[in-house]
Amino acid sequence: MGKKEDSILYFTHSGQENTTDLLEYVFRKAKEKEIKTVIIPSETGKSALKAEEIFHNSDIKLVVVTQIPNTYWSPKGTILTGLLRKEYSDRREKLVNQGVTIIQGNPPVYTLSRSLEWTAPTPELYIEKTLEIFGSGLKTAVQIVLMATDQGVLKPGERVISCGGTYLGLDTAIVTEASYTRNFFTDFTIQEILAKPLQRVKQLPEYEDSAWKGNLEEYYEK
Numbered sequence: 001m002g003k004k005e006d007s008i009l010y011f012t013h014s015g016q017e018n019t020t021d022l023l024e025y026v027f028r029k030a031k032e033k034e035i036k037t038v039i040i041p042s043e044t045g046k047s048a049l050k051a052e053e054i055f056h057n058s059d060i061k062l063v064v065v066t067q068i069p070n071t072y073w074s075p076k077g078t079i080l081t082g083l084l085r086k087e088y089s090d091r092r093e094k095l096v097n098q099g100v101t102i103i104q105g106n107p108p109v110y111t112l113s114r115s116l117e118w119t120a121p122t123p124e125l126y127i128e129k130t131l132e133i134f135g136s137g138l139k140t141a142v143q144i145v146l147m148a149t150d151q152g153v154l155k156p157g158e159r160v161i162s163c164g165g166t167y168l169g170l171d172t173a174i175v176t177e178a179s180y181t182r183n184f185f186t187d188f189t190i191q192e193i194l195a196k197p198l199q200r201v202k203q204l205p206e207y208e209d210s211a212w213k214g215n216l217e218e219y220y221e222k
Helices: 016-033 046-055 086-097 111-115 123-134 136-150 181-187
Strands: 009-011 037-041 061-066 070-072 079-081 101-104 159-164 172-177 189-197
Touching (some): 009 016, 016 037, 016 159, 037 046, 046 061, 061 136, 123 136, 136 159, 136 172, 136 189
Parallel strands (some): 009 189, 037 159, 061 101
Antiparallel strands (some): 070 079, 159 172
């Protein structure tokens, strides 16, 4: 009977403080496992720029997924999100010039529920809340693979490393086989969990939860 042993990187907390360690670990794992594509979420471009810095001059293809323009709450007002908005054009241009692929879309498993303001028990809501048991980062890592496959950036069955985070930054990574959203239950596969937090955030706003750690000061635009 075949078996395989591998290491998992566990973080004591969720959140932005894990971003650099997570990306450096993912870079090593991608090389070790001969995976050629890494996909990450980035709403302000900061995680994407850090990933490009770490992956620079390697043969790893970096795909960045962002949502439609929106805002996140924070202790000092709102933080603009959506990497394709005009306020982040300089960051976006730098990434594109380095060969990074950027796509925008709506996460498939909660779009309808969000539009109903959580008042209707849609199937998407149950899927999202089930994935959140493993942490917000894993939920995000799953969804961005579906988004990138639906937009033709990934091929169904392609083996990739997908990252996710909690609120801001990155704290989770998985090895997956990509699939279209419509084939989620039949084709999508999480092959390995590479990294995740030991604690997940259970309350909103996330930065007030003791399970979340990070530096929000760098997100406030001057």
